[in-house]
Amino acid sequence: MTTTPGHPKPRTRLIATDLDGTLLCSGGTVSVRTAAALAAADAAGVQVVFVTGRPPRWMQQVSPHVGGHGVAICSNGGAIVDVRRGELLETFPLSVDDALAVITTLRAKLPGTAFAFEFPGGFAREAGYEVRMWGSDENHPVGPAEELLGSDGAVRGLFKLLAKHPDLDPDKFLSEARSVAAHLAEITRSSPIPLVEISARGVTKASTLARWCTEHGIDRSEVVAFGDMPNDLEMLAWAGTAYAVANAHPEVLAAVSLHTLSNEQDGVATVLEGLLAADAASA
Template sequence: MTQPAPRPRLIATDLDGTLLCQGGSVSPRTAAALAAAERAGLQVVFVTGRPPRWMQLLSEHIGGHGVAICSNGGAIVDVRQERLLESFPLTAPAAAQVVDRVRAALPGTAFAFEYPAGFSREPGYQVGMWGDDEPHSVAPAEELLAAEAADCYKILAKHPELAPDDFLARARAAVGPLAEITRSSPIALIEVSAAGVTKASTLARWCAGHGIAREEVVAFGDMPNDLEMLAWAGTSYAVANAHPEVLAAVAQHTVSNEDDGVARVIERLVGSL
């Protein structure tokens, strides 16, 4: 006899390209769906590649706990209190080796680094997203890592010429098991975390601390940095605009982020409880 599926207890959703509309806004329908999920007793956790400094605009939608998993699992953050609860940094030798190996294999790569206190970057790493106008150090990677490598929980790397998926594949080949490498941007930007640190690993840690089984988790995503989380969760959805690799890996799909794909699934879940 087939056992009924466990009642969902937690919704884990990526943000950009998944939950949010173009430009990073929350649509009225999505805001209403998130609020309804919370009222129904479903915990909503944002699991994002964004660093903590890009989360404040979403604080009103984050739910009763106020916590998000940021930087692809590299940090757990209380968004409302603007407080880092836990981080999972690369070791100083691993961070230095990642830079050396990627630079040797892919000349022209420029690096930036995320820390609990903010970020730093090389002169060749161009910034342009919100939140990056705050004061930060600019110097060669070796100098930046010498100063703060022990606290670095995410390395970012940009290449001026390579196609995004090519950059990702070649960087992974160069680095091997030394660190986790993924991407979530439409440009040639890769994101590096400590070995074993992914959205899935930190979400699993959060769920274990709250007595939530993976079978009770419903996850949503759109890019390669979501793949581990989507594979780990008991139920997963890819939005229609997702990367082809994500669409191929995830059996259940919903409509695009611009058409409130996550909200539509949440509405059905809440209606079935």
């Protein structure tokens, strides 16, 4: 479906929004205003799909706001999860061979890089990969990447590889990692620290969102997307309408023509309220 001169803009059928830095306030909370806007969208029959870099195990905090379908796209498109039931519906794994090739390449290019792993069984990491926030109090396997990914290792069905460097500038780390390993996997970032996030080739927020929309008969022209970091760029380019929040990374602000208020000022809710009002008026 496309919009041509003289034809009205398609009705909004799906809101695709990033979470941290976009929809959520500092501390990962949902404001009262944003919660009300999400509930109003759900009541109006507009799907709201959270499309996030977060792993499935970090989604319970937002489960009351996930909408009637109960589903979120996690790990930059690597997993689709039923948030309410805590059940993985589908994953898009990175092969062991590709993961090991990325690890070997980044170690050679960027000494000091350490790795962690998201997979259906949870989380695992190398000893040099420090965990300072989410997941730090969870029991998880720790060991060399080659052992964790080996035939007797804990990691099975890896859908996101994380690489952390002790002191590189975050944007430089992303650029350097892509320069040597982009042919092996999708490499992006969403964190303020030198941490890159790695998925199987062709697996991005956009690819998994497009798959979801196709399965539900939703055209991209009917999708409005929101984001703030480089891992949102493919999704924002794919959606029929896209907004960057005011606090977004400079690359995102430059790439997206429509901007809204910051996450702390309920930027997503502001747009969503206007879209719902416009759709109601045209009904």
